[in-house]
Amino acid sequence: MDREDFKKRFIKARRAAIETDFSRLNDMQREAVLTTEGPLLLLAGAGSGKTTVLINRIVNLIRYGRGSDCDFVPDWAEESDIEAMESGRAGADLLGVEPCEPWRILAITFTNKAADELKARLLTALGEESQDIWAMTFHSCCVRILRRHIDLIGYDKSFTIYDSSDSQAVMKRVAKELELDEKMFPPKLILSAISRAKDEMLSPEDFAAAAEKSFDSKQRHYARCYVEYEKRLKAANAVDFDDLIFLTVRLLSENREVREYYQRFFRYVLVDEYQDTSILQYKLVSLLAGGCNNLCVVGDDDQSIYKFRGATIENILSFEKSYPGARTIKLEQNYRSTAHILGAANAVIRNNLGRKGKELWTNAGDGERPKLYVAMNEDDEAQFVANRILEAVSGGMNFRDCAVLYRMNAQSNRLEYAFKRQGIPYKVVGGMRFFDRAEIKDITSYLAAVHNPDDDLRLLRIINNPPRGIGAATIETVRSIASVEGRSLSSVIANADRYPELKTPSKKLLKFAALMDELRESAEKMPLDDFYDELLNKSGYLESLGTNDEALARIDNLKELKSNIIAYMESAETPTLAGFLDEIALYTDLDSVESGDNNVIMMTMHAAKGLEFPYVFIVGMEDGIFPSLRSIGDSEEMEEERRLCYVALTRAKEKLFLIAAKQRMIFGKTSSNMISRFVDEIPEEHIEKPENTYSHRYSAWDEPDDEPSYSWQRREKRTPDEGTYSWQRRERRTDESVGYGGWSARKTEVRQYKKPVEAPKKTVETPKAPALMALEVGDRVKHKAFGEGTVLAITPMPGDALVSVQFGDKEKKLMLKTAGSFMTKI
């Protein structure tokens, strides 16, 4: 009996001793870290320190195993051990119970960015041994498993990975050959139908059978495409993104040996952003974690914004049902935003029905109420944002502290105009991605075709690029021969002289085949980066680009690709062409925000998930834009939009501006929309609106009431600095004629504001009225608010200048135009 009592005290003391390692966490966070065994659902609100918990949890697992969460007491334990633990003298040998080996921990994320961040923070926390942890994305985890065992389900281990544009190219061909009208059956739609089928684990045959039964002709066409699409991928020894997950699930379900191997292998499985998982990913996770059942999922049902690409919020809502005995911990303390911002966000998300229910709180203080500005039109809106940013910078903030969020990428245009005009440096995140650029696709297609001669898709892309006189007619002939003989294009091309039909172009074809062989040989014997140069030259690609402005931008991008190759060579143990192809197939997100740059960040609300900024501007707060037109009338879609709104609002740390325009051009048509219903959902106490802002109500069917739409605001006063419409028009013309790098080259341009080419002048001249103060580095100035200071640096900007001034021990950055009136030279 004494022993029982002793055991209880021992366990308590052990947990208490382990807790001291995590004393910096709040109670809920610590609970999450110390709960190691069995299924655990972690509902982590925005800004609640989720990643910190994840890191600490892994540290705990490696250091103490299940020490904090089990009843085990060693037989040799005695009273002095408890004393040791209570006095803080106990080490891991006493506190730990089966500490976990790093490589038995699987931490799955969604994006490479998240995986990289996790790895970096684990390295800081644990050092070298952290590198054995399986911290990676769903897809890279699957690639790792499939590269080892995919032959067990009838694929070749050296498979290539097709990205979505590859998939689209294949599907376009398939649809054409099946004589489907592109208007009725856009390749994108067919692919998403197939994606859904894979999500439900339907093979082409299953899908076809189901379609037959349903008498739905559309489904039957989809099924035909699926069959043909799959056939082509298989022939090219390729798999698409969905296949990576699908085939891994198939492998694990069908092959008991492999399944049990991984189930024994992984002792702890953690999944980040669980609200974004699909049914298939749910299956994958439950297969991988099926052994020890130590599955910890982290997510926020209120931040699920990716339903359109297959995510089911159900996964998180029914976690406790799927995993009986699961524990749930909510992290609701927010360390990011002030109370008014959280109040607004909480108020909006409360209107959703399908949620677990969470309420963020903070003890960071009330802060300022979010502000609503009702603009005349999009130019006024952009001007407003620009002015507030300049004010903020005058007040000592950096440009990078400000973010502008919008619903669709197209909205960035007007803001860019305004920012350029005002000399505000900015960076647009998203839009055209690096690996989608034509020149990058071209060269990676060469790399893929060199590595895998059977990759017909990539071969077709490069065979006549640069032009080699191999035209469409020739290619058609080659393809029909290949299809009749059931061989790959490259093998037909290599033997072109044996086919009478190819007599005329055989010389060109053989020359191309020889080129590819030569490149393959080079790839074998050269280091990757040298081979890359060789490829650019021997293929004639570089030469064919020419030397105009657009070509130079493309060449820049190709140099960027080379630096990627070099970075890969440095990071990989044994760099190979195959390895690099794997990496770029999964790593498309290279234009990550470089934190060193001092730019205003512009992006969609989707892209902003997981980020935070002191100042946040949300533009286009209008019904029809946000929430989007397509979601109005559908309550499920509306809830998703509302979650997106919640995500957007919770990005702000200090100041939040919501901007709506009375009139705006959408898709070339002028329309006036009502202020977003989400604004109405924020109570007066948490939002500052202009006077006379009418609030409008909706019926339960999302129908706007019959109030005329222009009447929400009567008449707002215009301050002079907001500018007038005609002035803005004129300015924009000038802007266009100057060219700013040329709009035509926009596709290849990195859309980032570049400083004027001239070297920074030490003196700011007075370019035009109103005259700017003439200042030089080293001048003493007196500022109304900050007192006396010394000018440290001056950066000229169109029509203005950014001045750094040392006031006492504080350095402030001021825009001269704005700050000039508060400052005098002394």
Added chain:
DNA sequence: ATCATAACGCTTTTT
């Protein structure tokens, strides 16, 4: 084969 013009049709996006 390559350029010019017209017609269309548009969320959100990672891997």
Added chain:
DNA sequence: GCGTTATGAT
């Protein structure tokens, strides 16, 4: 309003 794409003309 803009970018992509299909079609026809040279």
